[in-house]
Amino acid sequence: MPKMRAAIFVEPGRIVLDEKPIPNIGPLDALVRISTTTICGTDIHILKGEYPVAPGLTIGHEPVGIIEKLGSAVQGYREGQRVIAGAITPSGYSEACLCGCHSQDGAGTKHGWKAMGGWKFGNTIDGCQAEYLRVPDAMANLAPVPDGLTDEQVLMCPDILSTGFSGAESGRIRIGDTVAVFAQGPIGLCATAGAKLMGATTIIAVESLPERIDMSRRMGADHVIDFTKADPVEEIRRLTDGRGVDVSIEALGRQQTFEAALRVLRPGGTLSSLGVYSGDLRIPLDGFLAGLGDYTIRTTLCPGGKERMRRLISAIASGRVDTRPLVTHRFKLDQIEEAYDLFSHQRDGVLKVAIAP
Amino acid sequence: MPKMRAAIFVEPGRIVLDEKPIPNIGPLDALVRISTTTICGTDIHILKGEYPVAPGLTIGHEPVGIIEKLGSAVQGYREGQRVIAGAITPSGYSEACLCGCHSQDGAGTKHGWKAMGGWKFGNTIDGCQAEYLRVPDAMANLAPVPDGLTDEQVLMCPDILSTGFSGAESGRIRIGDTVAVFAQGPIGLCATAGAKLMGATTIIAVESLPERIDMSRRMGADHVIDFTKADPVEEIRRLTDGRGVDVSIEALGRQQTFEAALRVLRPGGTLSSLGVYSGDLRIPLDGFLAGLGDYTIRTTLCPGGKERMRRLISAIASGRVDTRPLVTHRFKLDQIEEAYDLFSHQRDGVLKVAIAP
Amino acid sequence: MPKMRAAIFVEPGRIVLDEKPIPNIGPLDALVRISTTTICGTDIHILKGEYPVAPGLTIGHEPVGIIEKLGSAVQGYREGQRVIAGAITPSGYSEACLCGCHSQDGAGTKHGWKAMGGWKFGNTIDGCQAEYLRVPDAMANLAPVPDGLTDEQVLMCPDILSTGFSGAESGRIRIGDTVAVFAQGPIGLCATAGAKLMGATTIIAVESLPERIDMSRRMGADHVIDFTKADPVEEIRRLTDGRGVDVSIEALGRQQTFEAALRVLRPGGTLSSLGVYSGDLRIPLDGFLAGLGDYTIRTTLCPGGKERMRRLISAIASGRVDTRPLVTHRFKLDQIEEAYDLFSHQRDGVLKVAIAP
Amino acid sequence: MPKMRAAIFVEPGRIVLDEKPIPNIGPLDALVRISTTTICGTDIHILKGEYPVAPGLTIGHEPVGIIEKLGSAVQGYREGQRVIAGAITPSGYSEACLCGCHSQDGAGTKHGWKAMGGWKFGNTIDGCQAEYLRVPDAMANLAPVPDGLTDEQVLMCPDILSTGFSGAESGRIRIGDTVAVFAQGPIGLCATAGAKLMGATTIIAVESLPERIDMSRRMGADHVIDFTKADPVEEIRRLTDGRGVDVSIEALGRQQTFEAALRVLRPGGTLSSLGVYSGDLRIPLDGFLAGLGDYTIRTTLCPGGKERMRRLISAIASGRVDTRPLVTHRFKLDQIEEAYDLFSHQRDGVLKVAIAP
Known part of the structure; x- marks a missing residue:
């Protein structure tokens, strides 16, 4: 079972870089090899124990990467494609999604809509501060990145820009x-x-x-x-x-x-x-x-889904907005604990960090 | 200077029936002879001193009546017509009105929108618990009542039904x-x-x-x-x-x-x-x-204006809604202090009272 | 390979009842045993050759039935449940769906949105005038029918009532x-x-x-x-x-x-x-x-999806609307050619027919 | 009775500069001394007889000017103020206005809404290609121009920019x-x-x-x-x-x-x-x-009213949009026939002309 490095929540006050298995994927999923990610203020809430997640969970919800593998039922993409996915990953088929409230995706639960059900990465499933990420409901969530744009140009789309x-x-x-x-x-x-x-x-x-x-x-x-x-x-x-x-x-x-x-x-x-x-x-x-x-x-909770990402990428590609100046610091995944330290203390004028595995 | 009877706020705890002059009207106003009115929960707030109004003010904002006289610039109506006006009487020409926020009418003030500026009757100008009422901006506010409907059938339109x-x-x-x-x-x-x-x-x-x-x-x-x-x-x-x-x-x-x-x-x-x-x-x-x-x-503050009233009257006339059962008690204007007493203590299953001068 | 009866478009002027294999289902599909269906004006356009479909296609897009089998990836339902599906069956994950335009579902095509892409039954895939129906994207489309309602009470929901x-x-x-x-x-x-x-x-x-x-x-x-x-x-x-x-x-x-x-x-x-x-x-x-x-x-093209169906069923269950009087004639599936004849000529005051296999 | 110069529609093919009396104003009106105006494509339709107006009518619906005189009931303005008014001048008090459809102002007519009732200048009342203009319902329509902006900077607001x-x-x-x-x-x-x-x-x-x-x-x-x-x-x-x-x-x-x-x-x-x-x-x-x-x-018919004008002026003042490059030619009012000739034949790359009395 091949391993990868990932930033894992251990307990309040401790997010550490450790090894864990590369995720398996189901028929509707995709496996994405992360090329760039970042840390969000919400991750700091998790770090501090202000927002509870399960110990052992991989943190992070702002992925840029390359499709490594597609689930058996996934159509419309190819391996090797560069993509982003939103911080919120709606299924598309829940009642909430079908009435336009994608962020509150409840994904087939009997008792209807689960609050924030759309926020899965680094919340209810493993996140993207890792070498690999399993993206659920890939057909609703993977948005291709045009060749002309760098990872950092689209890095704010999954959460900060959308929110x-x-x-x-x-x-x-x-x-x-x-x-x-x-x-x-x-x-x-x-x-x-x-x-x-x-x-x-x-x-x-x-x-x-x-x-x-x-x-x-x-x-x-x-x-x-x-x-x-x-x-x-x-x-x-x-x-x-x-x-x-x-x-x-x-x-x-x-x-x-x-x-x-x-x-x-x-x-x-x-x-x-x-x-x-x-x-x-x-x-x-x-x-x-x-x-x-x-x-x-x-x-409003951060809107997600591939169509939202497509629109945000279009705003970037057209030059209407440029979020590159927000990336003030850059780290390797190996340095992520250092990045958390800088970002959580808002040192050195940090706005956002870019983290590349 | 002819006199009329009116329910006047004297001080917290006292609304009394007294005489005051029949209002004069300006070019944009109408004078309406009240045929039926009612008491609102807001009037009770005024009575109790929880909502401050000027001593001497006539209370009441739910008028049904007959046009007695029209201002010199008012067109489209005739004296003798039976009308209602909403509790909120937008001018139509303020910035607030022109962007669709009629209830927050600011009526030409330099410093923009005055909160609740649209609520005038029994708040910033004399109200309708009286024999006569001056309706400002009559062309924006008077709504004719079809012959087939009684006063009591449309009595809830100015406030309760609209709200x-x-x-x-x-x-x-x-x-x-x-x-x-x-x-x-x-x-x-x-x-x-x-x-x-x-x-x-x-x-x-x-x-x-x-x-x-x-x-x-x-x-x-x-x-x-x-x-x-x-x-x-x-x-x-x-x-x-x-x-x-x-x-x-x-x-x-x-x-x-x-x-x-x-x-x-x-x-x-x-x-x-x-x-x-x-x-x-x-x-x-x-x-x-x-x-x-x-x-x-x-x-939401009670929407007013003649077009709103027209729509509510239409809801009544079509039989889609019937508010007559809400009128549980009836009084003469002379008995209004008794009506306040009943209504403010919610005695005898009272929902709304009808008051006829 | 087990067979079933189905109403099949042969050529303009001819829809016949014939045998064809019971559909196979994929991981996201459900197989539904039809208990009641009906004929739509659109089916008459197909019959007359005014709207072209492929010869051999099973016609019909208004299904009521029982879940016979669920695809391997389908969650939130159980076999034996009574359900309806809308005439339009959005995937939920296309760009069109993700921006709220479910009827124009394009389902992952590279070149975006295919007009009427959401209308699949009896148009681009086999329909429901048959003993069995394959429902694509079952999790987005199957809506349970409460026990208290008969098939005929919900029969108008998939198309007529929704449209x-x-x-x-x-x-x-x-x-x-x-x-x-x-x-x-x-x-x-x-x-x-x-x-x-x-x-x-x-x-x-x-x-x-x-x-x-x-x-x-x-x-x-x-x-x-x-x-x-x-x-x-x-x-x-x-x-x-x-x-x-x-x-x-x-x-x-x-x-x-x-x-x-x-x-x-x-x-x-x-x-x-x-x-x-x-x-x-x-x-x-x-x-x-x-x-x-x-x-x-x-x-507007008929809105579909399970949430829409849930709302329409709720309108029926609450007694707000009753579409039973629209069902003027009843046939067995064996008599469907006769039903087409009656319905296409609007004979005998027909509004809608109910067809039960 | 003092006279002024005005561009008057005589018959199809002829708009001429002539003298006519300076307008009288009623209680709700304002008299504006025009400082800059322009010609619209619609005026060319009038010139050619494609859109019928009454012979003798002053043409033009895009006014910039100075308040010369205010009607007796007009509050919130002062003489000498520089203002614009929209091409469409809603009353604010018609049914159409009160339900947000200001352009289709019907101004108190019994039989409801008169199509395009909001377009009055140079259509149903005298327009602004003249030295003076009567603005009806002044309180709903006059929008002050900030000192920092020139006439030409706001000249497109009344029609072109709004439309x-x-x-x-x-x-x-x-x-x-x-x-x-x-x-x-x-x-x-x-x-x-x-x-x-x-x-x-x-x-x-x-x-x-x-x-x-x-x-x-x-x-x-x-x-x-x-x-x-x-x-x-x-x-x-x-x-x-x-x-x-x-x-x-x-x-x-x-x-x-x-x-x-x-x-x-x-x-x-x-x-x-x-x-x-x-x-x-x-x-x-x-x-x-x-x-x-x-x-x-x-x-959509050009939205008017003072709040709309205020917003457009704000778009200009903030530098978000600059319509000055649209003014390609300048004329005196005396030369307006020449301006019509140039504009109607779209000669010399003309986009818009500015006309100053």
Whole structure:
């Protein structure tokens, strides 16, 4: 039974590189040899034990690689093809998928929809911080990468770009909208890029780290508010002449940003929430107009599936958005523990790391 | 200066019937002689001082009446016509109106949209618990009542029916949806009727008062859960075979019902909130899947305007919905203090009262 | 190799009952023993040679039956379960499916989306007017039938009810809409029922056959115009007080009805087209306001997939709609040539036939 | 009675500059002193007698100017303010407006919605190719122009930019869409800009004039097909690898472009039509998949109203789009007949003219 190296969750505080068998595949699966992957903020939650996964699980949900082997029932691909798969891998055939809610894939369970059922890699099945990855429901999930694009150019598509764009999409941004984006980490930066791509004509980002403030402007922010220097709510009211924003995007997952995102919203506006929260969340009633403000609050889990990946790759290939500047550091798979250390402590201005086996 | 009788807010705890001048009208206004009106739960909030209005204000926002006089610039109506106007009276020409958010009408203010700007009657201008009412922006707000319909048949259109239906509409109910409606007061009952009218095929209502339970079935509920006898969350899970509901409608404005409405929702579902809350509102993270459940929370303020009223009248005229059973008690305007007393204490199985000057 | 009886297309004008082998199934398929099926207007187009299919093909796309055998990769079902499958059987994993356009399933073809790729039964693969049926992508398509419902109660779900309802859904009918439905054959009747189920408060049907006029009222029409006695366009203008309808549904597939459906539409309205047209279709510019009327014309192919079927079954089970009266005649599979004869000549007031092997 | 100069329609073939009285205004109107205006393709239809208007009418519907006087009931503006108004001037209070269909404003007529009722300037009331303009329903229509922007920068907002963008908006373009735009006149160019602004990642324009081909690339086209050198349908199939486009925009108003726009569409796609057609329009059934392709055809009349103008001005002010290059020629009002001559014959590479009184 051939072995491979993989980043494995052992216990809270410990993700280690170890050997485990190369995965077997079933009729609907594909085996992908990973050429590039990365670490996500969610992986840090797992590392810290804030999000529980089974000990022994391979971590990682952002794969770029080469098809090594196809399941017996898989058609439409060939071995040797370079592909990505989304962090979320919908089956396509669950009730949730069939009514358009692919991220909440429940895959044939009797009792319907399993929350986050679409997020499998590094959550309920082995992930991609490894030499090889089993991709379930391959026909719904493998998206070919055009020759002209490097691995790093498409590395953000599986999660960061898909999630960030969905923040803009779930906000239903329209041409001429004023949009606020709270936090400019990798996902917030992609939300900013998405807001611009959808036609927002005033984008106000909120961030304090200098390198992220710079990157924010580069991704499309018209104004960046350093929240250590000014109150974002007051500043946004001023910038919008008292009007508020049409859409605000929360990209951090904290009470404070959620609350501010609500307070800056014009009546009838939408709060598009991307954050993963811990503890309860409070809705301040003044910011909510006691329930009378015609507000919408919408949360979105990273959209996946091959068609979503195709569209994101197309955004990259057309030059509409360029996520290469987000890759600030590069590691070999052998150095992944070092990469986790850097990334979890947000040292050295890190935004995203690229990891190549 | 001719006088009329009107129900006037004096101070918290006191709404009294008194005399005040018949309103003057401007070029865009109409003067309506009230033939029937009613008391709303919101009026009780005003009575109790929970929602502040100016002392001396005439209360009431649900008018049925006869056009007494038209402003000089008003076209398309004639004096003597029987009309209703919505509780919310959009101008039609504000930025908010022009982008479809009529309830949040800001009517030309420099600093944009004033929250709830559309709610004027008995809030920012004199209301309709009186012999006469000034209707602003008459051309946007007066809806003729067909001869075949009585005052009481259309009495719920200005607020209760419009709000209740909007609970279903904002939930974007589709054919085949399973819907839960929390609380079966007048608005919750109309939300139930709206859910049925939009094609929900399983409607689960939550209520404890026997007469409201009966009325709930009459308005379209397939199941009614008495929350004093069973836990609604558990019961709804059981009724939906673990699946949860597609849409839940909150029609009370309490932490407990809001929370339950969220917990019974399937991933990807919508919580449509009609309640007016006090104090902060907590989002329980287990019910919210920490922000990863693709949930939508949408609040809606009663839609108004003459086209909305026309559509609601059409729903009544076609027999699709009948709100007459909601009128459980009748009073003369002279007896309005007695009516407030009955209604505010929810005595004698009262649902809605009809008040005729 | 065990044999079964099946209705086979031989050549234009000839569909015959003959023997052919019971289908083999692959890992994703299911074999269903048909208990009840029916004949569709589309089958008549095939019979007449107006819609070409391969000689030797088994016809029929409306199956009710019992799972006889499941493919090796199929989970979530058990043999012996009573099920239906939609006329359209999306894979769930094609690009088309993944962006919500399940009917236009292209199933992994390199060159993307094949028109009507979702319609397979009796079109590109063997259909269900037979003793046994192979259902592809079973996990996306098999919908269990609750014990309380008879075969005939769910017999319209696979096509007629799904198509008819989609006429209303694609029209985006809202509470209070006025809707016209042109032609009250089985699909038009289900469109009428769908319009009512979605909250249309004035439904005007156009039809001339007495039994269909009666059935139309039963399914929800408020007015039925006999086009042999009055001009529907004039009559609808009169009934709507010159206003026109919000949504018109074309359920026949003729130039004349398409044109009338456009002419009766208010500016900004939607023509929802269900018809299958032959020859070119002309858009009359007066009815189209030369392109300036903010009109939408939308065509819809019968939505399929197990989640759609679940919802339709729920509409039946809840009593919201009852399609049993549409089954006017019953035959054994042995008599299917006779059934084709009756149905293709629309003799004896036939609406739909039930065929039981 | 003070006089002004105005471009007046006399009879087919003759628009002349003549004197007429400066308009009187009513309580809801504003009088605007025109500082810059332009000529539209629609004006040429009027000139040629293809679109009938009353002799004596002042032509023009694209005004930039200064508020000279406000009606007695108009609030929220001051005399001397620089403003624009849309080509379409909704009242805000008609049934059509109140249900979001502002362009089809019917303004209180008993018999409902008058087609194109929102287009008043140079159609049903005097237009803006004059020294002064009466703007009806001023509070719904006047949009202030920020000091930093020149007249020419906002000159395209009233019609060309609003119409062009609406082509993209009515196509419901999403991030990653492939879009074809047929014809790159001023409106087609703005549709191209709108498609880019909404996130289309592959934009294919069809045009033959060299200067328009250049401008098309500048506005966002990734590919431009010269239809005199290649068949657009074949070429688009090739460019999309057989897949077709998600959205096609027709910006000419001819059978040939309409037909091609339909043929290049993927099943499930949307044809967004901006053209004004003459004669009947044929839908080719092969391009329409006989009604089974899940297609949407949507036509859009230029959206107007002050909120729309505010959003377009914001798109200009933010630098997201720059329409200055479209102004290729400049004239004084005295030279307007010369301007008509140049523009109607499309001489000298003209795209749009600016006319300053």
